Amino acid sequence: MNAPAAPQKAPRNLDLPALLAALGETLPPDQISTNAGIRDRHGRDESYHATEMPDVVVFPHSTEEVAAIARVAQRFQAPLIPFGVGTSLEGHVAATHGGISVDMGRMNKVIEVNAADLDVMVEAGVTRKQLNAFIKDQGLFFPIDPGADATLGGMSATRASGTNAVRYGTMRENVLGLTVVLADGRIIRTGGRARKSAAGYDLTRLFVGSEGTLGIITEVRLRLYGIPEAMASATANFPDIGAAVNTVIQVIQSGIPVARIELIDEVQIDAINRYSKLDLPVRPTLFFEFHGSEAGVAEQSESVKAIGEEFGMSDFAWSLKPEERSRLWQARHDAFYAGLALRPGAKGCPTDVCVPISRLADCILETKEDLIATGLLAPLVGHVGDGNFHLNILLDPDNAAEFARVKDFTGRLAHRAIAMGGTCTGEHGIGSGKIAFLEAEHGAAVAAMRQLKAALDPDNRMNPGKIFRA
């Protein structure tokens, strides 16, 4: 759904022929491309942001090659934009200032699995599904699931989270260490294999979520988990959003270690009924997943049921069996396409915010009123255990006036979340799309962020135009 490619910007006096010659001395020919189709593919993500093509795409095979590329880029003052599989949602990979797209896709080896220590080291181009397939036979899994089969380097760079975060945390909690190539080609290794350390600054957490603006992540050490003995799923309906959210608050406060709690609103349920020919009650619905022992998941489920019933919950359905669990969650899995089908021909503009759970019902209700007032249709799903919710705003990509209304609406949504003590993005990141809200959220702290950026990237060549205006 990307808008047509913007004319290439050349704010820098990039001597492209000389840069290409220098890259040619650094890498074999099959690791460099100036093909327009390939450049176009590397200048866009899955969002509505305009495609902005890099001047050249390189495909390194090792950290040392990334470092060599960075040294060439420094010599020619060329921007460097890391690229995973392009599933980001806020324009993260667009080459707003031209330069070199560094495609990490060929760095896709699982380097070492330490089953006893529950950690793994992967190259940045390994995807989460690839990792999970690799470690499954050892009884291990990596829980962070942002939906897309993103690379683990990209997930680190954007601080990804998703449905499992309520129990397992986000990439912030699950990255143990990184190998990073800095703007000048230096290679640093952050963190380590110990589960905790008090030795020096937490560089790992600084690079997690830095969206390529401080360095290129080439290797990631992750925390793993044993596959739970039992998993159970449940669904239940609520009289209104407030009742659903109050149930969630009580569940979290009781310390019930729910693995997933997803909310779908009645608009989305209606869409699913139409799309999947179902007859679900058109009410706000919570989807639960429980991980633990068989007795443990049964107990968790009983506790959740007891809490929900205090808030008017009905139709509680629960199962341990894989096929039944899939059936219960089917509506959640169908949500995306069911939502799009509400308006044939429309594209989805995804956006997310996150607020303290106590404000979640207010934030959702105000937002739904705003949608109606603005004349927009946007099914809602939420990782509500974290206070995080997503809208997929349905719009006609060729209607500029509608697009402008969508932009205004997402701005109001971001400011609403911030005013409630929340954040303009729970998991998609700032990219180029939410720069305007960073200052509203972090105030004077943004200047400190810029000082850190200037310290590690004095020429502003690392994914320029992201997080901060270039």
Added chain:
Amino acid sequence: MNAPAAPQKAPRNLDLPALLAALGETLPPDQISTNAGIRDRHGRDESYHATEMPDVVVFPHSTEEVAAIARVAQRFQAPLIPFGVGTSLEGHVAATHGGISVDMGRMNKVIEVNAADLDVMVEAGVTRKQLNAFIKDQGLFFPIDPGADATLGGMSATRASGTNAVRYGTMRENVLGLTVVLADGRIIRTGGRARKSAAGYDLTRLFVGSEGTLGIITEVRLRLYGIPEAMASATANFPDIGAAVNTVIQVIQSGIPVARIELIDEVQIDAINRYSKLDLPVRPTLFFEFHGSEAGVAEQSESVKAIGEEFGMSDFAWSLKPEERSRLWQARHDAFYAGLALRPGAKGCPTDVCVPISRLADCILETKEDLIATGLLAPLVGHVGDGNFHLNILLDPDNAAEFARVKDFTGRLAHRAIAMGGTCTGEHGIGSGKIAFLEAEHGAAVAAMRQLKAALDPDNRMNPGKIFRA
């Protein structure tokens, strides 16, 4: 046990009378002290490091006062050393370059408790016990327990953890946001109340563990937890350290959410028997604590018992009852003083390292051989669920030759842990005591840390001489 105060260093041309005059214009007289006893108290922590007195101690009442102090300090190029209650262990508060000690003790208000969102905002001088007393009636608790009743600002600054970290994480995972005064007096607020955010750099995690070298933490927003419905304790003995550690590895890998797993070695058990007139089997012993529902903690305990028995565990004792739980853990609580009593008149030199759990048995066994070869006595306790262990090396503080041997030993221990993929400190921090090991652990990344330090503190006035050589 601190060594006598070193002669005050004056590497800067600090115009002390003018500085004091300017502070006098900034703060009321009862918030400024140049009393030698007070300065001495603020130049030492609980470690063996030499006392180094600041030139003056100030007692701010608000973030704004801290900012005003910072502006005065900048004008006179005076170092600023934040002070909590002085329970750090690596010389963190010693004024190695003179300057102003900023005692946060009067900023001791709990600002707001959000029970629904399980978060709290406190001033940096609130201690963890004070916080827990404050929130107990609301059914809430803050789990991080480093032993000492440290301030939450100090715990943030040193990335504290302790016995509960295996389940609840460390300060890294439990600080949601900070108010920080920077070197030039700017006030920034990091993080927020949302459970997760992908908006900009993770400044919170950068300041957590920065040991006062990047700014002064004045307020801390923390994650809280509901007090579990049930707590249970258990103890068990093992034929050797390897069997105990293998049990721990299996427990963690099985995903059993144990709240605490502590190891005490046979030397320490022997000490406890003598000290507390007990008759415990002189074998490596694990202490467990379980949090959850009544059925949940019983199930966790059963699972642990089944695993331990595969590794030759014996004398498994378990209880839900508070008085019985206290009795079971008595030996663990007595460990510190029982250890000291092994060598009457000796002082303890505490040190800690942390390694991947798979290397924990090797690291402990090699270290115990080294202790014997070096002729040192040092009881061992370990937060073994994290691979973290502590030695309290018993030494005669007036014996310089012995002190030198201790220093050599702790150096070997740090390098051993690093060589095993671990860290030179799991929770005490670098301070001035472990600077030599930071480079060994982090290599080229230390230069990147120094670049960040220079960006936020260009004059190197924020707790100089800590983490890095000044």
